[in-house]
Amino acid sequence: MTIGTNDTTAPMAQALLAWRSLLGDAAVRDDATTLTHYAASTAASGTRPAAVVWPHSLEQVIGVVRIAALHEVPIYPISTGKNWGYGDACAVGAGQVIVELSKMNRIMSVDPELAYAVIEPGVTQQQLSQHLRDNDYPLWMDCTGAGPDTSLLGNILERGFGHSPYGNRLQHVAGMQIVLASGEVLETGFGHYPQAKAHYLFPYGIGPFLDGIFTQSNFGIVTRVGFWLMPKAACLNHFICKIGRHDTIAPVVDALRRLRLDGSLRSIVHIGNDLRLLSGSMVFPRARAGALAALPDALRAQLRRESGLGAWTVSGALYGSVRQVAAARHALRAALRGLDVDTVILSDVKLKAGALMARMLGDSALGRSLRAKVALGEALFALNRGIPNGRFLAGAYWRRRTGLPADFPIHANPAADRCGLLWVSPVLPLRGADLLQLHALTEPIFRSHGFDMFVTFSMINERALGGVMTLAFDKDDPDEVARALSCYRALFACVMTHGYIPYRVGIGSMGDLDPEHDTYWRTVALLKAALDPLGIIAPGRYQPGTPIAASRQETG
Amino acid sequence: MTIGTNDTTAPMAQALLAWRSLLGDAAVRDDATTLTHYAASTAASGTRPAAVVWPHSLEQVIGVVRIAALHEVPIYPISTGKNWGYGDACAVGAGQVIVELSKMNRIMSVDPELAYAVIEPGVTQQQLSQHLRDNDYPLWMDCTGAGPDTSLLGNILERGFGHSPYGNRLQHVAGMQIVLASGEVLETGFGHYPQAKAHYLFPYGIGPFLDGIFTQSNFGIVTRVGFWLMPKAACLNHFICKIGRHDTIAPVVDALRRLRLDGSLRSIVHIGNDLRLLSGSMVFPRARAGALAALPDALRAQLRRESGLGAWTVSGALYGSVRQVAAARHALRAALRGLDVDTVILSDVKLKAGALMARMLGDSALGRSLRAKVALGEALFALNRGIPNGRFLAGAYWRRRTGLPADFPIHANPAADRCGLLWVSPVLPLRGADLLQLHALTEPIFRSHGFDMFVTFSMINERALGGVMTLAFDKDDPDEVARALSCYRALFACVMTHGYIPYRVGIGSMGDLDPEHDTYWRTVALLKAALDPLGIIAPGRYQPGTPIAASRQETG
Secondary structure, three states: OOOOOOOOOOHHHHHHHHHHHHHOHHHEEOOHHHHHHHHOOOOOOOOOOOEEEOOOOHHHHHHHHHHHHHHOOOEEEEOOOOEOOOOEOOOOOOOOEEEEOOOOOOEEEEEOOOOEEEEOOOOEHHHHHHHHHHOOOOEEOOOOOOOOOOEHHHHHHOOOEOOOOOOEHHHHEEEEEEEOOOOOEEEOOOOOOOOOOOOOOOOOOOOOOOHHHHOOOOOOEEEEEEEEOEEOOOEEEEEEEEEOOOOOHHHHHHHHHHHHHOOOOOOOOEEEEHHHHHOOOOOOOHHHHOOOOOOOHHHHHHHHHHHOOOOEEEEEEEEEOHHHHHHHHHHHHHHHOOOOEEEEEEOHHHHHHHHHHHHHHOOOHHHHHHHHHHHHHHHHHHHHOOOOOHHHHHHHHOOOOOOOOOOOOOOOOOOOOOEEEEEEOEEEEOOHHHHHHHHHHHHHHHHHOOOOOEEEEEEOOOOEEEEEEEEEEEOOOHHHHHHHHHHHHHHHHHHHHOOOOEOOOOOOOHHHOOOOOOHHHHHHHHHHHHHOOOOOEOOOOOOOOOOOOOOHHHHO | OOOOOOOOOOHHHHHHHHHHHHHOHHHEEOOHHHHHHHHOOOOOOOOOOOEEEOOOOHHHHHHHHHHHHHHOOOEEEEOOOOEOOOOEOOOOOOOOEEEEOOOOOOEEEEEOOOOEEEEOOOOEHHHHHHHHHHOOOOEEOOOOOOOOOOEHHHHHHOOOEOOOOOOEHHHHEEEEEEEOOOOOEEEOOOOOOOOOOOOOOOOOOOOOOOHHHHOOOOOOEEEEEEEEOEEOOOEEEEEEEEEOOHHHHHHHHHHHHHHHHOOOOOOOOEEEEHHHHHOOOOOOOHHHHOOOOOOOHHHHHHHHHHHOOOOEEEEEEEEEOHHHHHHHHHHHHHHHOOOOEEEEEEOHHHHHHHHHHHHHHOOOHHHHHHHHHHHHHHHHHHHHOOOOOHHHHHHHHOOOOOOOOOOOOOOOOOOOOOEEEEEEOEEEEOOHHHHHHHHHHHHHHHHHOOOOOEEEEEEOOOOEEEEEEEEEEEOOOHHHHHHHHHHHHHHHHHHHHOOOOEOOOOOOOHHHOOOOOOHHHHHHHHHHHHHOOOOOEOOOOOOOOOOOOOOHHHHO
C-alpha cells in the first residue's frame, strides 16, 4: 500500500506537521527542489530524503528528536552537509529526514588563555578562522583542505584530520553536548557537573570516557563541543620535498617516521603523488588526452615535467620558537641527507621575496610559473595558520567536463556541480614498504578501470599513514560512472582483503564493513539498541548488517 | 537464611567448583588467609572477597566469565591489585570474586621500528622496562611513580598518568582485547579485522571508537593492549625549580602553561609542595612532633630549611635532540626570568660530577646531603627513561608507626604494610589562580582535621592540572582513622562543590559521583545493561546509584 504525503494519518505527515508547528514552515521543507538539492552527491547516485528540517537551537533539536521518536520517523543529522566524496549531505538510506544543523552556528566562547573555543555544529572553518582574526585572538585553529564552508564539528565526528600539530582532531576536543534519541541532553567529560571548572579542558571526565562512541556512529546528535586552539607560533616554516622516482619515496617515509616519533615533526605531514598535485592546478586535459579517462603515460610524464613535479611531494609545517624551528629544520635536513629528495624550506621572508621577483618578471612564462608557486606557498602558509582555502578541493573537478566553476573556489560545491568523486581511505603502518605495497596493489585497479590514481598519504599519527585515494569521474558519462563504481568496489575489496582498513568510508560502503559478523559490530549494535531502541537516528550510519528503515511510508 | 560455602547447591559454591575444575585448585582460593590478604587496604577498611581466582590465559578468562554468568556470581577483575590509595586489590562491594590477572603477564611482542609493545594485564612496569633493556631495544616506556610492581594496563584503564611525553597514557595505546560479560572477545580499533595491518598503530579503527568506555568502567575485562613506546631520546635533561613562597607559584604555573601550549614542554610537569617532597625521604618525625598527627608550623619550616626545599618544587623532563633540548632550556629560562624561582637543569654530566663530588666529600654532612640529592636525581632520570622506582611511594608510609620497611622500596605493599592512605585527585584549569584557590579551599580542611596536606599538581595535558592530595594516617590509631575518613569526606565534598571534579576516585567514593542523577550516569547505566545485563562484572565500579550486589549467597 502506498500512502501519499497528503495522507495526514501517515507517521511522516504527522511528523512534518509537528515539526512545522515547532520550527515554522520555512524550516521544514519537502518540496521537490529542496529534496533534489539534498539528494545531489559526488557518488554515482545520492539518496533522496523525505524532508529537510533546520533547527536553530538545542531546544529545537530536542523537539525534532522527540517528534521523530513519537512518530518513529528516521532522522539523519548533518552539520553543514559538505562531506564531499563520503556521502555529501545524503543519508545512508532514502526517505529519511535530514536534520541540518547549519543554523546552529554560534561560537559560544573563545578562551585566549587556555586556548579553546566552544562551537556548535554549524560553525564553519571560515567562520571560526575569521572570528579569531577579527577579534585579534593570539590563536590559530587546525584547518583541513576540505574548504572554508565545511563544518568543524562534522569533520571532528568523522575523525577527519588537518594539517597542524592539532591535526589529529579528536585528540583536541573536550566536552561534547549530545542530544540522545530519548530527547535527553548528555554532557560528556566533566560537563554533566554544572559547576565543573575543567569542562572543556580535560576530555576524560570521571567514569567511562564516552566521546569516542559518538564519532563515526549514529548514537546521538552532537550539538556542541570544546575545540582546542593553538597559540600562534612565533615561527612557522613549511617544507616541501620533491622525490624524483616512485620507489625512492620509501626511505623518505622511514626517515620522516623517525622525526615524527622523536617529536621533531609535530604536525601532520602529507605525501601526494604527481597527479594529486597536478589536479590542484588543472582539470583533466581532454584536448591533449583525447577520449581516454586516464592520462597516457607520456602525457603524464610531460605534465609532470611542465609543472616541475617529482613522482611524490612531501609537505609539512614546522611550528615553534625560532630556535625550535631551527632545530627541526636541522633534524629534517640531516634525516634526508643522501636520499633522492630535493627539499625547499619556505618562510614568510622567502615567500615575500618570491612574490616580489614574480612581479618583476611580469607576464613572462617564468613570472607566471613563479607566481603560481608563490600562490600555492601562500595558501599553504595560510592553511597552517588556520585560514582555510578551497583550492585544495580542485581535485574533485578533475573529470568535470566544464572544468572549474568561474567563481571557484568560492563556496565550491562538488555535489551540486556534478563532480564525480569517491574516496578510498586505507590506514597503513607508517613505513615506506607499506606505502609501496598498497600502491602496487591499488594502482593496477585504477589502471584496469581506465582511471588515474590520485593519492595522498598523511602521517595521521606517529605510527600510521592515512591514505586518501581519489577516484574522480565524469558524472555525465554513464559508462564512466559504471566503471567508477566497479573500480571503487574493487579498491574497497582490495584494501579490506589486504588489511589496509579505511579510517572512514562513504555511505555506500557502510553496509560492507562487517563481512564476518564480528563481535565488534555486534557490540556496536548492542550499544545502539541501548541508546536508540527505535533506531530513529541515522539508521545505517556506520551500522552494517542493519536493514535501513526509511520512513514507515516507504516500508509500510 | 545463611548458606555456608559447603552447601554445594549455592551459586557461589557451584561457581567455585566449576572454576576449580577449569583452573585447577591452586588457582582458586577462598581460604581465610587469602581473603584477609585481599581485603587489606590503605583505606579505613577494605572489602572482603568471596574468593580469588587466577586465570592464566584468554581462554581461562572467558571460562571464568561464563561460569560467573551461569551462576550469576559477581566477579571483580584486577590486574595486579596495586591500586594503592584508590581501593588497592579490593572490589567495590564485599563478597565478590576477585579475578586476578597477574598470571597473564606476557609481553606478546615489541616492535622497535613502530615503537610499541603488546602486553597483557599482568605485565608490570619493572617487567617491561627490564625486557626492553635486556633486549637492547632503542625504546623507553612511560613510567609512573607508583612503583615497579604495578600493572601497566591497570594504570591505563584507570587513566593514570606518567612522567614523559607519553604520560597521557590513554592517548598512547591502540587495540584493546576485551572479554565481555557474554564471554565474547571484543577487539577494538582495527583488531576485529584479523588481517588488519594497523591493529596497534591507529586506535580509532572504523566505526564508533570504543576504547574509552572500557576505562574507569565495569563493561568488560581488558586482556591485552598495544602500548606505545618512545624512541630513546638523544638528549635528556631534567629541570627542578624551587619556588620560595607559597603564592609565587601562581605566575610560575602560568609561565609553564604557555610552554606546554607552545610545545616547548612535551612531558608531564609535576608540582609538589614541601611536604610531598619531604615525605619522599622521611616519615613523620614523631620524636620531634610529639602526639600530633600534623607537623607544627615551626617544625615544618625547620624541616623545609634542613632539606633546602622551597614552598613548591616543579619538576619536569626535556626530551629530544641536543638542539631541541637546548631550545627548550632556553624557552624555560626565558619564561621564568624575573619570577621567584631557582631553576636547576640536570644532565647526565652534572649528575656524574655530583656523584664524584659526593664521594670525595665522604661521610660529612655535606657529602650525605649531596649524595641524597644525586640519588634523587638519578631516580628521576631513570624514571624519565622508563625505569620505575618504588621510592616515590614512600609518602604512603608517612604516618606508619614503624616507618619504612627494612627492604623498602623492594616490592613495597602499602596495603599489607598497614599504611593509611587516601587520595583526592581534583582536576583544575592549568592556571596559577586555580591552584591557589583549590589550595585555599582544601588546606584548612586538612588542618582542621589535624592532618598535613601533601599535594602534587601535574600538567596532565596542556590545559589542565591533575591534583593529587595525599591523606596519610595511622591505621593503628582508631581515632586518627575516624578523623581521616571525616577529612576525606569533607575534601571530596569540597572539590565536588567547587567544580574541581576528580579525574579518578577510590572505591569508597564511586557511589557518590552522581548526586543529581544526571543523564551522563543514566547513559552509563544503559550501556552497562546492554553489555552486562546480569551485572556480573565489577558491580559498583564507577557505577553510582546501583546497589552493589554481592554474591547471591549474601543477598539471597
